[in-house]
Amino acid sequence: MTTNFFYIKAESEKRKNRRAKRKQKELNLKRTAIKKQNKKRRLQTTVETLRNGRKIHKVIIPIGDSISLFHDSDNVMRIVNLLNRFSLPKGLQRHLELDMSLVRIVDIGALSLLLAKVNEITKSRKVIISGNFPLDDNARDYIEKSGFLDYMIDLTGRKFERHSDNFLVRIGDKKTDNENVGYLIKKCMKVITGIESHYPPVFSIIQEMSGNSVEHANIDNKNWLLGVNFQRNELGEIEEVLFTMVDVGFGILNTINRKWSTLIYEGLRLTSKTDILFRAFERKYGSSTEEINRNRGLPLIKTISEKKQIIELKVITNNVFLDFENTGESKVLRKGLPGTFYCWKINKECIETWNKKTI
Amino acid sequence: MEQKNYLRVLDFTEYPGPRYCEQGNNSGEEFYHKKLNLEFKNALENNIKLTVDLDKTAGYASSFLDEAFGNLVFDFSLEKVKNNIEIISNEEKDWITMIFDMVMPDWEKRRNENKPPKKTQTHEAWYRFIGNTIECRKWL
Numbered sequence: 247m248t249t250n251f252f253y254i255k256a257e258s259e260k261r262k263n264r265r266a267k268r269k270q271k272e273l274n275l276k277r278t279a280i281k282k283q284n285k286k287r288r289l290q291t292t293v294e295t296l297r298n299g300r301k302i303h304k305v306i307i308p309i310g311d312s313i314s315l316f317h318d319s320d321n322v323m324r325i326v327n328l329l330n331r332f333s334l335p336k337g338l339q340r341h342l343e344l345d346m347s348l349v350r351i352v353d354i355g356a357l358s359l360l361l362a363k364v365n366e367i368t369k370s371r372k373v374i375i376s377g378n379f380p381l382d383d384n385a386r387d388y389i390e391k392s393g394f395l396d397y398m399i400d401l402t403g404r405k406f407e408r409h410s411d412n413f414l415v416r417i418g419d420k421k422t423d424n425e426n427v428g429y430l431i432k433k434c435m436k437v438i439t440g441i442e443s444h445y446p447p448v449f450s451i452i453q454e455m456s457g458n459s460v461e462h463a464n465i466d467n468k469n470w471l472l473g474v475n476f477q478r479n480e481l482g483e484i485e486e487v488l489f490t491m492v493d494v495g496f497g498i499l500n501t502i503n504r505k506w507s508t509l510i511y512e513g514l515r516l517t518s519k520t521d522i523l524f525r526a527f528e529r530k531y532g533s534s535t536e537e538i539n540r541n542r543g544l545p546l547i548k549t550i551s552e553k554k555q556i557i558e559l560k561v562i563t564n565n566v567f568l569d570f571e572n573t574g575e576s577k578v579l580r581k582g583l584p585g586t587f588y589c590w591k592i593n594k595e596c597i598e599t600w601n602k603k604t605i
Numbered sequence: 606m607e608q609k610n611y612l613r614v615l616d617f618t619e620y621p622g623p624r625y626c627e628q629g630n631n632s633g634e635e636f637y638h639k640k641l642n643l644e645f646k647n648a649l650e651n652n653i654k655l656t657v658d659l660d661k662t663a664g665y666a667s668s669f670l671d672e673a674f675g676n677l678v679f680d681f682s683l684e685k686v687k688n689n690i691e692i693i694s695n696e697e698k699d700w701i702t703m704i705f706d707m708v709m710p711d712w713e714k715r716r717n718e719n720k721p722p723k724k725t726q727t728h729e730a731w732y733r734f735i736g737n738t739i740e741c742r743k744w745l
Contacts, residue, residue: 422629424620428663446696449620449664457623457666537720539675539711542667542703549699 289328293338302374303338308345315355315562315587322356323581326363329375330584333367344377349385354412354490355562355589357394358473361414362492362585365397365471392475411437414473414490422456427472434474434487438594447555447600448592452491454543455588458501459493470494477591486593494585497564498544502526520576523566551590555600559590608653609691612644615661624668627725633672638728641673645681646732646739649689659694667703674704675712676722680733680744683713721745 290306307328312318325344332342344360364375377398379386389395393413395406415430431449436442452472459470473490499522527548529541551559551570559570565582569575614621617640618631626634641657648655659665678686686709694700715722721744730742 421627422623424618424622424629424631424663428620431663444663446662446664450666453621453623453664453666453669457628457668460623460628538714539671539708542671542707546667 312351314353341374349380491588499564556590562587625725633669678712
């Protein structure tokens with residue numbers, strides 16, 4: 247019995263050791279991958295002298311292999327935070343170069359956010375921003391068709407040629423731009439239904455979002471961007487329109503007003519940030535303006551989504567990702583977003599739902 | 606009170622804007638001061654109802670409606686407004702519920718607490734129901 251006992255114990259010990267070694271190996275592999283990644287992402291900074299003798303501080307920011315808000319939001323936040331860090335007015339004038347050569351995965355959310363950030367930085371601070379194209383054909387094609395290049399010039403100072411109907415547009419500066427938004431929606435409706443008409447649910451939510459942005463954004467750098475991306479099916483027909491909205495500001499969690507009692511209650515119940523954000527969309531908190539008649543906008547956005555007048559509504563604000571249709575996918579991100587990002591889609595079914603309702 | 610005055614938001618703008626004038630064109634604040642305040646005062650004086658038609662525009666931000674109808678309650682009281690206004694919104698019935706069930710009671714509370722609305726632009730004198738009379742002046 248005793249021998250057997252030792253024999254079994256020795257086997258379990260061996261198994262334990264093997265498991266520990268395997269774990270260690272996996273950990274080492276992970277560490278090596280992270281080190282490689284960091285090496286790829288290491289910044290190169292140089293001081294260049296211009297023809298007129300002026301010196302300029304050039305920083306190359308490696309984007310890495312993905313710039314996607316949905317697949318690798320941490321990397322997008324890292325880039326945004328780096329842009330923030332190096333755009334501070336300190337010492338020499340800065341030239342920030344975005345090295346996109348390794349990019350393979352890209353999405354419209356990340357491009358909108360990047361563009362909004364670039365707009366903000368170049369508007370208020372003396373910073374030059376440039377970039378290169380991904381070597382990957384698909385990624386390059388995506389960027390060319392996204393509308394991102396409408397705001398860029400090539401090395402000869404010329405504007406890039408348009409490759410699609412998609413666009414990213416700045417709607418307003420210090421004020422909302424209702425008419426422009428209305429026209430854009432009419433254009434989208436023509437693409438989906440063939441008839442140029444209003445679509446009040448989308449107009450309303452864009453107005454809510456830009457209204458929030460105007461009210462809460464920092465005064466000098468108000469900046470929000472609407473993206474419209476036509477999504478085609480296998481036959482090349484436009485099936486859905488993806489809208490993205492980026493507001494570079496404080497973010498929703500920094501503009502809600504929670505009472506002390508609520509803070510203590512939520513603290514004791516260990517309420518997660520995703521739940522807090524979700525509750526903000528249910529009008530559970532007050533506004534930072536402390537007026538009782540406020541905070542109807544976020545619940546309205548949620549209601550429009552629940553009524554299926556828009557689909558696939560997702561929000562990223564501060565460090566929380568909220569998916570309204572798949573709530574289980576909502577999560578707290580490692581790095582925070584300086585502002586709020588919304589995306590949603592509309593298709594024929596959404597418009598039919600709306601039309602049925604109004605008959 | 607069979608007769609009615611009729612006010613279409615579409616005649617003011619096809620693209621209603623944000624809450625305040627300083628935030629954008631065709632705001633709720635502007636709609637109130639350019640249209641709603643005077644039309645409601647006329648209806649009240651003639652003892653007829655004012656019908657406000659919200660349809661056929663591009664859509665609304667809740668803040669536009671909140672500021673417009675909220676100011677009306679602040680200047681004329683919840684009772685006067687509820688008894689003398691009718692809102693048409695066939696395209697989005699929820700706006701009617703929101704205005705009557707949420708906006709108006711909240712602004713009546715503000716009125717009772719004497720928390721005046723913010724004005725982001727200088728407006729011409731406007732009407733307010735005080736005691737038993739309607740007075741016209743620059744209140745803020």
